[in-house]
Amino acid sequence: MIDLSLVPDGGLSWLDGSGPLSHIVLSTRIRLARNVEGVPFATRSTAADRQRVLDRVEGAWRASPFGRGSVRFLLDELEHDDRLLLHERHLISRELVGAPSERDGGSAAAVLLSGATGVMVNEEDHLRLLTVQSGFALTQAYAVLDQLDAALGSAVPFAFHPEFGYLTACPTNAGTGLRASVLIHLPGLVLTKEIAKVLQGLTQVGLTFRGLYGEGSEVVGNFFQLSNQTTLGKSEAELLDHLGKIVRQVVAYEEQARQVLWRDAPNIIADKVWRAYGLLRHARSLSFEEAMNLLSGVRLGVGLNLIPGLGVYMLNKLLIFTQPAHLAAGGASVAGAPEARAAYVRRLLDEEAERRGA
Amino acid sequence: MSLCETCGEREAVVHLTQIVDNTITTLNLCEPCAAEKGVEMGTHAAKFPLGDFLASLGEGPGAAGVAAEADAGCPSCGATLRDFRQTGRLGCADCYRAFEPQLRDLLRRVHGNAQHAGERYRGAAASPPPAADDSSRASGDTLPDLRERLRRAVEAEDFELAARLRDAIRGLE
Numbered sequence: 001m002i003d004l005s006l007v008p009d010g011g012l013s014w015l016d017g018s019g020p021l022s023h024i025v026l027s028t029r030i031r032l033a034r035n036v037e038g039v040p041f042a043t044r045s046t047a048a049d050r051q052r053v054l055d056r057v058e059g060a061w062r063a064s065p066f067g068r069g070s071v072r073f074l075l076d077e078l079e080h081d082d083r084l085l086l087h088e089r090h091l092i093s094r095e096l097v098g099a100p101s102e103r104d105g106g107s108a109a110a111v112l113l114s115g116a117t118g119v120m121v122n123e124e125d126h127l128r129l130l131t132v133q134s135g136f137a138l139t140q141a142y143a144v145l146d147q148l149d150a151a152l153g154s155a156v157p158f159a160f161h162p163e164f165g166y167l168t169a170c171p172t173n174a175g176t177g178l179r180a181s182v183l184i185h186l187p188g189l190v191l192t193k194e195i196a197k198v199l200q201g202l203t204q205v206g207l208t209f210r211g212l213y214g215e216g217s218e219v220v221g222n223f224f225q226l227s228n229q230t231t232l233g234k235s236e237a238e239l240l241d242h243l244g245k246i247v248r249q250v251v252a253y254e255e256q257a258r259q260v261l262w263r264d265a266p267n268i269i270a271d272k273v274w275r276a277y278g279l280l281r282h283a284r285s286l287s288f289e290e291a292m293n294l295l296s297g298v299r300l301g302v303g304l305n306l307i308p309g310l311g312v313y314m315l316n317k318l319l320i321f322t323q324p325a326h327l328a329a330g331g332a333s334v335a336g337a338p339e340a341r342a343a344y345v346r347r348l349l350d351e352e353a354e355r356r357g358a
Numbered sequence: 359m360s361l362c363e364t365c366g367e368r369e370a371v372v373h374l375t376q377i378v379d380n381t382i383t384t385l386n387l388c389e390p391c392a393a394e395k396g397v398e399m400g401t402h403a404a405k406f407p408l409g410d411f412l413a414s415l416g417e418g419p420g421a422a423g424v425a426a427e428a429d430a431g432c433p434s435c436g437a438t439l440r441d442f443r444q445t446g447r448l449g450c451a452d453c454y455r456a457f458e459p460q461l462r463d464l465l466r467r468v469h470g471n472a473q474h475a476g477e478r479y480r481g482a483a484a485s486p487p488p489a490a491d492d493s494s495r496a497s498g499d500t501l502p503d504l505r506e507r508l509r510r511a512v513e514a515e516d517f518e519l520a521a522r523l524r525d526a527i528r529g530l531e
Binding site for chain 2: 035037038039040041042043044124146150153154155156157158159160161162163164165166167169170171172174175176178199209211219230231232233234235236238239
């Protein structure tokens with residue numbers, strides 16, 4: 001089992017709920033795709049190519065301000081559950097969770113982490129620079145990545161084309177290589193059945209949405225990831241600005257929906273919230289999906305100030321630590337996971353309630 | 359790459375999200391299976407352009423010529439357009455030069471624009487020292503490159519870009 005305490009804050013600094021709009025927006029993530037000039041992409045590269053890429057990137061990383069006190073995980077050497085653990089923290093992609101032997105160009109994959117900022121090496125592209133920030137923080141997230149990009153790009157030559165920009169294995173990422181995702185909780189829009197309209201609108205303005213875990217993942221617990229669809233033809237600032245404007249609009253719709261719910265059906269909403277809280281506080285067995293949906297109800301209650309003292313930080317913590325690999329890291333078997341999940345949730349909520357004397 | 363959840367054979371290029379009674383499900387489908395489920399592909403051409411483009415390679419008028427083209431390999435890595443069609447991934451950075459016309463067309467369809475407008479790469483420290491002008495710093499920005507881009511910018515009536523390129527060319531001359 002890997003020791004994530006090696007990562008200074010476990011890569012979880014964003015959990016604290018300190019960022020802007022964190023009652024609705026959980027986190028902001030950005031990644032930049034880059035490739036090393038003169039080395040074939042994953043599908044055509046040899047094991048030696050990939051090792052060379054890793055060595056060069058690591059050298060540049062260690063020499064950069066990000067290298068100090070950072071951690072490296074070689075994914076070839078990790079068990080499946082450990083890779084899943086990193087993925088559940090949004091520190092590696094779903095693609096890197098799979099066994100190295102099953103991926104194209106699977107060997108020498110690694111992630112270098114300085115807190116919640118780092119670089120995945122030998123994923124679909126040679127480098128995927130990434131950062132996760134608390135709340136709605138596109139500008140801040142990009143500022144961090146821009147620094148990392150400059151530090152690595154001045155030491156390792158990146159593949160760049162004057163017309164097409166940064167070159168990537170899949171043309172859908174070419175240009176800026178930038179994908180920004182905002183993880184947002186929209187129970188109000190789901191309950192008022194306005195969500196379909198909003199999601200449809202997103203695709204019309206060049207954005208996409210995904211589930212909690214990114215590409216191809218299902219929507220659970222009313223969490224949505226909104227991100228830019230295109231990466232070429234607009235500057236980084238324009239892409240972020242556009243996404244930011246739309247996210248602000250969606251947040252405003254969500255707030256409106258919550259007001260309408262609270263105005264028209266306060267008893268129904270309060271009942272829903274407190275039932276969710278009651279089940280989490282007392283259930284003896286919780287499936288992942290059930291826990292996610294109940295946590296969504298409680299989060300809505302916290303947003304409406306119905307549950308005094310319960311904070312966003314606690315909810316974020318429950319969200320991360322009740323995921324399958326996190327329970328497994330705590331010693332739970334697959335069969336015992338629902339009980340372990342319920343026990344963990346109970347313990348945290350009890351401790352929390354004791355602190356505020358409820 | 360994920361496979362279609364219905365047939366399990368082809369690559370899933372359509373992610374169909376349905377909302378029924380507050381339950382949201384996402385289905386990952388290939389184009390034919392999506393069409394069977396009544397997902398319209400025509401109205402939103404920009405939505406699944408990669409699938410469209412890949413499917414259109416080696417079809418239609420002049421198919422023989424296109425098929426021959428699909429077998430010509432990238433001089434650096436040997437990847438062909440046929441490989442790209444199958445995997446959706448290019449073999450190396452030089453593929454962008456080897457298949458430039460096709461990729462320009464594809465990039466326009468995917469992104470609505472094939473001209474990079476973001477940060478320009480300043481090169482690694484080991485490469486030749488960057489010129490003073492920002493827009494001429496990328497390693498591929500030689501005079502002929504810039505003149506070609508200027509011609510294209512004027513053609514596309516992108517006069518802002520054209521002005522920047524003109525200045526960059528003057529700087530180099």
